[in-house]
Amino acid sequence: MEERKEKMIVIFPYMAQGHIIPFLSLALQIEKKGYQITFVNTPLNIKNLKQSLPLNSSIRLLEIPFNSSDHRLPPETENTDSIPFSLTLTLLEASVSLKPAFRNLISDLVRGGAPPLAVIADIFFGWTAEVAHEFGIFHTIFSSTGGFGMACYYSVWMNLPHNYTDSVEFTLPDFPEAGLIHRTQLSANVLAADGTDPSSKIIQLLLSSWVDSDGILFNTIEEIDKIGLYYFRRKLSLPVWPIGPILLSVDSRARSNKVCGISSESCINWLDSKPQNSVLYISFGSQHTISASQMMQLAKALDSIDINFIWVVRPPLGFDMNLEFDAVEWLPEGFLKRIEEQNRGLIIVKWAPQVEILLHKAVAAFLSHCGWNSVLESISAGVPLIGWPMGAEQFYNVKYLEEEVGVCMEVARGTNFEVRNEDIVKKIGIVMGENGKGKEIREKACEVKKMIENGGRDEEGYKGSSVRAMEEFLNVAAFFGKEKKVRGQKCRMNT
Numbered sequence: 001m002e003e004r005k006e007k008m009i010v011i012f013p014y015m016a017q018g019h020i021i022p023f024l025s026l027a028l029q030i031e032k033k034g035y036q037i038t039f040v041n042t043p044l045n046i047k048n049l050k051q052s053l054p055l056n057s058s059i060r061l062l063e064i065p066f067n068s069s070d071h072r073l074p075p076e077t078e079n080t081d082s083i084p085f086s087l088t089l090t091l092l093e094a095s096v097s098l099k100p101a102f103r104n105l106i107s108d109l110v111r112g113g114a115p116p117l118a119v120i121a122d123i124f125f126g127w128t129a130e131v132a133h134e135f136g137i138f139h140t141i142f143s144s145t146g147g148f149g150m151a152c153y154y155s156v157w158m159n160l161p162h163n164y165t166d167s168v169e170f171t172l173p174d175f176p177e178a179g180l181i182h183r184t185q186l187s188a189n190v191l192a193a194d195g196t197d198p199s200s201k202i203i204q205l206l207l208s209s210w211v212d213s214d215g216i217l218f219n220t221i222e223e224i225d226k227i228g229l230y231y232f233r234r235k236l237s238l239p240v241w242p243i244g245p246i247l248l249s250v251d252s253r254a255r256s257n258k259v260c261g262i263s264s265e266s267c268i269n270w271l272d273s274k275p276q277n278s279v280l281y282i283s284f285g286s287q288h289t290i291s292a293s294q295m296m297q298l299a300k301a302l303d304s305i306d307i308n309f310i311w312v313v314r315p316p317l318g319f320d321m322n323l324e325f326d327a328v329e330w331l332p333e334g335f336l337k338r339i340e341e342q343n344r345g346l347i348i349v350k351w352a353p354q355v356e357i358l359l360h361k362a363v364a365a366f367l368s369h370c371g372w373n374s375v376l377e378s379i380s381a382g383v384p385l386i387g388w389p390m391g392a393e394q395f396y397n398v399k400y401l402e403e404e405v406g407v408c409m410e411v412a413r414g415t416n417f418e419v420r421n422e423d424i425v426k427k428i429g430i431v432m433g434e435n436g437k438g439k440e441i442r443e444k445a446c447e448v449k450k451m452i453e454n455g456g457r458d459e460e461g462y463k464g465s466s467v468r469a470m471e472e473f474l475n476v477a478a479f480f481g482k483e484k485k486v487r488g489q490k491c492r493m494n495t
């Protein structure tokens with residue numbers, strides 16, 4: 001029992017589904033290695049997480065107090081899923097207020113005789129390093145994004161290079177390896193940032209605190225992400241451990257609190273009726289949607305091209321995401337009736353069993369916003385991507401996946417992009433084509449899938465790169481704890 005107490009790890013993600021899901025997956029993975037996990041978050045997120053844990057998991061869910069009404073947020077809003085995009089910065093600013101409560105939480109664990117071996121915190125919770133070190137605890141950041149995308153995101157925010165040139169393209173001063181960045185690859189809050197605005201102040205504050213950590217974990221593999229990983233090794237002079245892909249299992253997702261717009265069984269039955277590599281899957285993630293005009297152009301493209309598709313829809317930009325989807329207003333006249341009669345399309349409202357869909361042999365490509373969770377789910381299944389980035393590091397994910405990895409083709413960029421249905425048809429045709437560029441992209445996707453499988457291999461005589469990285473991280477954390485204990489004993493003896 002004493003040994004198990006000494007192997008307890010505290011995990012603390014930011015309050016967003018795109019952060020909580022990979023953190024939960026990481027927690028489950030580390031738990032299997034014999035560690036006790038304490039998963040920290042605000043009360044409503046903890047309540048939802050209780051439905052996502054496997055029945056055989058012993059992960060301890062611990063609430064940290066948070067009252068959204070104290071921070072200019074609507075009552076009972078503790079997750080980016082529950083607020084409009086205009087309030088996401090407010091929630092980010094409010095998260096800093098959790099520091100005193102987190103310190104009390106760690107203090108209680110230490111006084112209770114169970115000091116954590118390590119704290120693994122979100123990219124926006126670098127301030128937890130100061131608390132961890134106050135109690136002599138090893139601290140790491142876990143980035144649920146890839147190395148390249150996060151390196152660009154970090155460099156753009158810390159340097160704001162677009163303010164120092166009139167050109168539409170520029171290089172990053174501390175990351176020239178990234179190549180040229182176009183202004184259209186900057187999200188709206190970055191374009192408006194000058195270093196004195198609220199976004200700059202809070203994001204630069206949070207990112208700059210990474211340097212106080214003892215290392216960084218990335219949800220990626222070394223073989224496909226060397227450039228971005230090297231940036232952080234050079235920039236911060238910290239150990240960087242690529243331990244990915246960290247993906248939530250199909251079984252765990254099935255027990256999540258998200259209600260799919262279709263049952264997994266019905267979806268798989270429909271896919272079973274389709275030929276291999278004949279289906280395009282379309283989804284823009286849990287936080288993003290396209291504009292009404294873009295939605296109409298995408299629907300017209302699907303209407304005019306002879307392919308099967310699954311499209312996860314939400315109300316377009318500017319409408320409440322929780323509204324009922326109005327197909328009459330937002331889709332072409334007769335669109336639903338035509339695809340139903342032709343039996344070549346599924347329109348799913350809000351949520352779909354994405355992992356199961358991508359693993360099905362009928363799926364040929366994924367039209368995605370290219371958030372990193374979706375990217376990993378796609379390339380782990382050997383499915384190439386058609387990129388339509390919306391914000392944050394997604395623009396750089398698409399850039400890297402297309403220019404360096406070769407598993408993606410960009411079709412549009414952001415929600416202000418005036419996309420034409422003819423261009424969408426062309427890109428879909430290329431990626432799903434049996435010859436030429438499409439064949440090349442699919443072959444590369446299969447190569448990357450094999451790289452990912454090898455990175456996670458743990459067999460007698462062979463350990464993949466991600467397995468070795470995880471073991472090294474855990475060994476360094478354990479060594480840190482032993483050194484702390486020895487120093488404490490020497491201190492008591494001298495006293």
